[in-house]
Amino acid sequence: MGPAPAASASGAPSPLPALAHFLRSRRARLTPESVGLPRSGARRLPGLRRAEVAVLAGISPEYYTRLEQGRQRHPSAEVLDALASALRLDADARRHLHRLTVRAARRTGPAHGPAGDSSPVPGATLRLLRATVWPAYVISPVRDVLAWNDAAVRLITDFAALPVAHRNLAWFAYGDPRARELFVDWDAVARGNAHRLRDALAADPHDARGRHLVAELTAHSPEFAAAWEDHDVRGPGTGHKDLDHPSAGRLRLDYTVYVIPGARALELVVMTAPEGSPSHRALERSANTGPGRAGSPGPEPPGVTPAGRPRPARPAP
Numbered sequence: 001m002g003p004a005p006a007a008s009a010s011g012a013p014s015p016l017p018a019l020a021h022f023l024r025s026r027r028a029r030l031t032p033e034s035v036g037l038p039r040s041g042a043r044r045l046p047g048l049r050r051a052e053v054a055v056l057a058g059i060s061p062e063y064y065t066r067l068e069q070g071r072q073r074h075p076s077a078e079v080l081d082a083l084a085s086a087l088r089l090d091a092d093a094r095r096h097l098h099r100l101t102v103r104a105a106r107r108t109g110p111a112h113g114p115a116g117d118s119s120p121v122p123g124a125t126l127r128l129l130r131a132t133v134w135p136a137y138v139i140s141p142v143r144d145v146l147a148w149n150d151a152a153v154r155l156i157t158d159f160a161a162l163p164v165a166h167r168n169l170a171w172f173a174y175g176d177p178r179a180r181e182l183f184v185d186w187d188a189v190a191r192g193n194a195h196r197l198r199d200a201l202a203a204d205p206h207d208a209r210g211r212h213l214v215a216e217l218t219a220h221s222p223e224f225a226a227a228w229e230d231h232d233v234r235g236p237g238t239g240h241k242d243l244d245h246p247s248a249g250r251l252r253l254d255y256t257v258y259v260i261p262g263a264r265a266l267e268l269v270v271m272t273a274p275e276g277s278p279s280h281r282a283l284e285r286s287a288n289t290g291p292g293r294a295g296s297p298g299p300e301p302p303g304v305t306p307a308g309r310p311r312p313a314r315p316a317p
Contacts, residue, residue, distance in 0.1 A: 018202075018231075019100040020070045025231045026087040027053055027068075035088065056086035075101055092199065096233040099202040121147045125260060125268060133287055135253070135271040140264060141200035142210035143169040143193060154286055155245065155253075155271065156182070168213065170197050174221040184242035184250075187223075194227035195234040202233065236267055248282040 028047035032039045037052055054064040059079060066072035067083075075083075080101060084094040121138050129136055129147060135155040137148035145159050145167050153159065157178065159167050166175060170193040173179045173186070183189040194217075201210045217224040236257035243251040253271040260266040273279035 017070055019097075020068050022097065022100055022231050023053075023068050023083070023087070026089065026093070030088065035086070053083070053086050057082040059083075092233050092235045095235070096199065096202050121266065122260060122262070125266075128268070132270065135283075137269055138260070139169060139267050139269060140209075141203065141267075142207060142213060143171075143197055143200075144209070145169060146266065151283070151287060152271075155243070155248075155251075155283075169193050170213065170217060170224075174217055174224045182243055182245065184244055189241060190223065191227045191230075191232070192234060194224055194230075195232045196236075198228065198231065199233040199235055241271070245282075245286075248286045251279040251282055252277075253279060 027050070028045070030048045032048065032052065035048070035052075035056060037048075037056075043049075050064055050068065051061040054061040057064065057079070059082065063072060064083075067075060077098070080098055081094075084097055087093075089097060125138060126147060129138070129149045132149065133151060135149070135151040137152045137156075137159075138146045140146060148159050157172065157176070162172075166172070173183075173190040173193045179190070180186045197210065197214065201207060201214065204210070214228065218228060236259055238254070238256045240252055240254045243253065245251055251273070253273050255269055255271045258268040258270070260268055273283060
């Protein structure tokens with residue numbers, strides 16, 4: 001079957017090898033019994049055989065073999081949908097499969113380099129951050145934290161104190177030891193960031209910032225490298241996180257991701273707890289009086305840092 005392609009120094013493999021790797025990785029996770037096929041003969045490797053996937057998808061074994069070997073470059077949408085059903089892909093993985101067949105994705109905008117994403121956050125979104133008492137922040141598709149409120153600083157970390165290149169949720173999860181102490185299920189949180197990052201790079205393989213980030217995390221963290229090699233993907237959604245906060249104690253917070261319309265598809269993430277719950281009361285106890293202030297790496301009002309601390313006004317240019 002051959003080894004799976006590793007991430008290149010630029011961060012992401014080319015679309016066709018990635019498609020082959022994705023198909024092999026999904027096939028290896030299934031068993032004949034899980035898809036309603038009889039088990040026949042001894043198996044040297046785990047998972048379905050290529051011929052079994054082909055039967056389930058209604059295509060020839062030879063054609064499927066060419067797909068896994070990167071020799072078939074233009075599968076139709078119908079074939080991809082059949083493969084998605086055969087491999088039992090969820091909605092995120094099905095979308096990812098279609099993306100991987102694009103030979104060369106066009107740029108949707110200028111590339112973003114290693115220093116971090118400079119996408120502007122809409123003013124209306126910043127006003128919403130100022131108005132909410134819930135922990136909230138805005139992220140780019142490659143997980144760069146672009147804006148946040150005081151409640152997010154109290155809950156997660158002082159983003160303003162981080163180097164701009166490391167002001168990123170994936171980097172925080174894998175590169176900052178405080179994340180392992182904060183998140184009760186650190187492994188799930190960290191892997192979720194890797195899966196979201198892969199989803200973003202499938203949508204825009206030319207994003208230089210994302211490619212640099214993947215290369216840096218792969219070199220820095222064997223755990224990230226393993227999560228990246230899994231080739232799992234996940235889009236924006238909802239869920240909950242359990243935190244062991246140093247001052248607020250054990251928290252269970254629900255999070256919702258709202259996609260902000262625009263060319264860069266920024267996301268507003270808000271974390272809440274049911275009113276009257278222990279987590280809600282703990283957040284109330286830790287909150288300062290009044291709503292949090294929005295922060296971002298860009299210009300802020302004189303006298304206020306992104307983390308909400310007093311500072312001297314900037315001199316005029």
